[in-house]
Amino acid sequence: MNNNGPFHLSPKQLDIWNNISRQLHTASEIDLFLDYDGTITPIRSTPAEAVLEPETVHVLQQLIQLPHLKVTMVTGRSMADIQKLVLFKNIGFVANHGFHVLQDGKEWRHPEAERFIKKLRKLYTILQGAFQPFPKSFLEDKQFTLSIHYRNVSVQEQTAFKAIARKTIYEFDSRLVLTEGKEVLEVRPPVDWGKGRAVMEILSAQQHSPRSLQMYIGDDITDEDAFQVLQSSGITIHVGNTADTQAHYYVNDVDEVLQILKMIIRLQTHRSNHHPT
Ligand SMILES: [Mg+2]
Structure with a gap:
């Protein structure tokens, strides 16, 4: 846990914002892990009401099209449920707090x-x-x-x-x-497993260049073990300001999450235009 709590990741905190921008800009590939409820959509009184705003759908669509970036939704919801809410096919899903994974067309369920x-x-x-x-x-x-x-x-x-x-x-x-x-x-079930372990499995199954970068954004206690897994290598962002998190950074709300996603799109689009692959 950070003794002083996480840093606010906002364009108003210029040093921090520029540092993150630089890391994103120089990364050869980015693994972006996004929690759903409370992260890209506000928490509603029933889970069924938590649908994505059109603007968020648009931002996700742009993210998914970026050549060096991979989006994975990480959620406590069931696989069937999250796939009804996030209709994109070419992204990864970690559902049920990591018990059920769909990545690169391969499905995995925790056997225990x-x-x-x-x-x-x-x-x-x-x-x-x-x-x-x-x-x-x-x-x-x-x-x-x-x-x-x-x-x-x-x-x-x-x-x-x-x-x-x-x-x-x-x-x-x-x-x-x-x-x-x-x-x-x-x-x-009494199985020692969580979002962090699932994220670790996904990353270890991939070939990574030394300049690949992981980013994880989440708001809940269940995201903490993913923050821990990525603590030394990734950019970890908690939604909501609290000292009670292992994330390095925080944003205040879903709107500020969107701001970060838009920054990634700007940086990566700019990069693709200058370094055609
Ligand atoms: Mg959440």
């Missing part, structure tokens, strides 16, 4: 996690019953994991709600792992 799919299906039904007193809670089946959304449950009821969730889950199978995100509980 896969063995828990049936069990989670059963737990889903049990939780539906347990959550009946909380109609504003929302249970999401993501195949490899379950998400329990409680942002619409009243603040007074949230503690009781979480206690019921915990009790139900651990009584069902004490091996299951429960993690907490932004007003969401995640039920995961």
